[in-house]
Amino acid sequence: MKTTHSNITKLYAFSFLQMTLFPMAIITLFWKDHIGLSLTQILLLQGILSVSMVVMEYPSGYVSDRIGYRVSLTLASLLGMVGWAIYTVATTFAHVMVAEILLGTSLAFISGSDSALLYETLKQEGSEILYERHQGRMGGYAQGGEALGAVFAGMLYAYAPLLPFFLQIGVWLMALLLTRSMVEPPREIAKYSGHLAEAWRTARYAFVENKGLRYTILLNSALGIASFYPVWLIQPYMQYAGVPLTWFGPVWCGANLTVAFFSLTSHRANAFLGERLMVLLFLILIAVGYAGLGTIGGMWGFLFYYLLTSMRGLRGPMMLNLTQKECPSANRAGILSLQSLCFRVLFVCTGPLVGMLADRGGVRQAFQSLLVGFIVVLPPLAFLFFQSLPKGKQ
Numbered sequence: 001m002k003t004t005h006s007n008i009t010k011l012y013a014f015s016f017l018q019m020t021l022f023p024m025a026i027i028t029l030f031w032k033d034h035i036g037l038s039l040t041q042i043l044l045l046q047g048i049l050s051v052s053m054v055v056m057e058y059p060s061g062y063v064s065d066r067i068g069y070r071v072s073l074t075l076a077s078l079l080g081m082v083g084w085a086i087y088t089v090a091t092t093f094a095h096v097m098v099a100e101i102l103l104g105t106s107l108a109f110i111s112g113s114d115s116a117l118l119y120e121t122l123k124q125e126g127s128e129i130l131y132e133r134h135q136g137r138m139g140g141y142a143q144g145g146e147a148l149g150a151v152f153a154g155m156l157y158a159y160a161p162l163l164p165f166f167l168q169i170g171v172w173l174m175a176l177l178l179t180r181s182m183v184e185p186p187r188e189i190a191k192y193s194g195h196l197a198e199a200w201r202t203a204r205y206a207f208v209e210n211k212g213l214r215y216t217i218l219l220n221s222a223l224g225i226a227s228f229y230p231v232w233l234i235q236p237y238m239q240y241a242g243v244p245l246t247w248f249g250p251v252w253c254g255a256n257l258t259v260a261f262f263s264l265t266s267h268r269a270n271a272f273l274g275e276r277l278m279v280l281l282f283l284i285l286i287a288v289g290y291a292g293l294g295t296i297g298g299m300w301g302f303l304f305y306y307l308l309t310s311m312r313g314l315r316g317p318m319m320l321n322l323t324q325k326e327c328p329s330a331n332r333a334g335i336l337s338l339q340s341l342c343f344r345v346l347f348v349c350t351g352p353l354v355g356m357l358a359d360r361g362g363v364r365q366a367f368q369s370l371l372v373g374f375i376v377v378l379p380p381l382a383f384l385f386f387q388s389l390p391k392g393k394q
Contacts, residue, residue, distance in 0.1 A: 073110060
């Protein structure tokens with residue numbers, strides 16, 4: 001019988017390939033300058049991406065729980081290849097929209113499946129206590145891949161705007177070959193009782209019956225959105241500030257190396273500080289990061305973005321570990337997909353509005369407004385999260 005242990009290193013490699021996104025460091029410039037999109041259209045486009053993920057998020061998790069994590073990751077790789085291939089011939093908003101829908105569906109099939117496969121592999125070996133460490137390493141490899149893809153992105157784009165997209169097709173081909181070699185671990189499969197009934201039971205458990213899981217999901221979604229807006233705003237922010245195009249790749253690389261470093265050290269920081277102080281640290285990093293981006297400006301103002309990427313790296317493994325501990329094996333991928341669904345719904349409802357704000361008042365004004373919004377929303381969510389922690393949990 002094939003051993004499942006090799007899944008761990010293969011998931012590291014898959015995370016690296018999944019995030020080796022050659023176009024990402026220049027994608028906003030490509031949309032603006034090559035396709036002719038406004039910031040409102042760009043954030044609307046990301047809203048459409050999120051809608052496609054919202055529509056497919058839970059169904060993909062349900063399929064993953066039913067037919068296997070490996071099958072879901074393989075399908076995701078195929079969709080990724082097709083989506084990036086469309087970019088090589090795209091000339092209109094509609095073309096980009098189709099590509100983003102396919103890429104969103106690809107991400108939906110990855111969401112929850114990779115983390116669930118890691119957890120079940122470790123559980124098979126009796127090593128699930130090491131999940132947070134391995135999840136942090138997956139995050140580190142992912143951000144390392146994105147850093148590698150970004151470092152030469154500006155130069156590649158300046159040489160040939162479509163070259164990053166052709167390279168991306170090759171990356172997903174390698175990911176496809178990798179997922180085909182993974183091994184599905186034996187696990188509990190929920191007794192079939194109807195698709196809608198199963199979906200309702202899973203959602204009820206996550207948002208009604210398990211209070212700790214409910215506030216973990218809500219807080220994680222809000223923290224995630226705080227680190228997500230700057231991904232789409234930082235490129236025009238730097239462009240308006242006069243940062244040279246050749247810097248865009250190294251700046252993006254530095255941001256992802258920051259995420260990678262703090263993702264790898266997240267379990268140590270959590271062991272030292274505990275969940276309560278970690279969450280307080282997240283709130284401080286968000287407040288200072290947005291305040292700096294909104295008020296300092298200038299050529300070096302983008303450095304405050306690194307505070308948000310540091311928060312992103314620390315947050316991921318810790319919050320995912322808390323979610324995993326509350327998930328039954330039979331519905332693990334489904335619940336993880338519900339967590340991603342909350343994040344995507346939040347972005348669908350707010351992303352286009354943030355884009356309109358940036359178009360009308362400028363990117364710095366958008367950061368200032370977001371700072372006020374997060375100061376209002378995050379502390380109450382953090383309080384509810386603290387209240388849901390077991391007594392004596394620090």
